[in-house]
Amino acid sequence: MSEKPQIDLEASFREMVTQWERNFDAFANQFMGTESFSKSMNQAQDAQLKAQQAFRNWVSHNLEAMHLPSRDDILRIGEAVHRLDRRLARIEEHLAPPDTQVQKKGPPRTKQPPVRAEADDGKVKKVKKDKKAKANGGKEES
DSSP states (O other), X not given: OOOOOOOOHHHHHHHHHHHHHHHHHHHHHHHHTSHHHHHHHHHHHHHHHXXXXXXXXXXXXXXXXXXXXXXHHHHHHXXXXXXXXXXXXXXXXXXXXXXXHSOOOSSOOOOOOOEEEEOTTSOEEEEOOOHHHHHTTSOOOO
């Protein structure tokens, strides 16, 4: 039997793509390096900017005719609301009672409220601790 030469399709495809990229790159560099290309690109950008401005003016005119706010109007209103909100916050801060403006400084509260016990009749009575019991850490002596 005769052996057929094996063709590496992947390598052939890679070589074809590489060659195509080189040719296209050379053509693009040659084409984009001309003065006429530069002028035509500048003209295209100018035309695009003019079209955007014309569209913006057209939309603004139509919104005004329908008595609707434009984007710029909405932005101005938003900025005005933001300024009013800041002023209101300063006024509220100035008018707030002093105890809410600054938190109390000092040691934490350690005194406990009196202990309440329920009597047989359902009424709540204050239970007083003995001075000796307080000195012993709240324990009563027997």
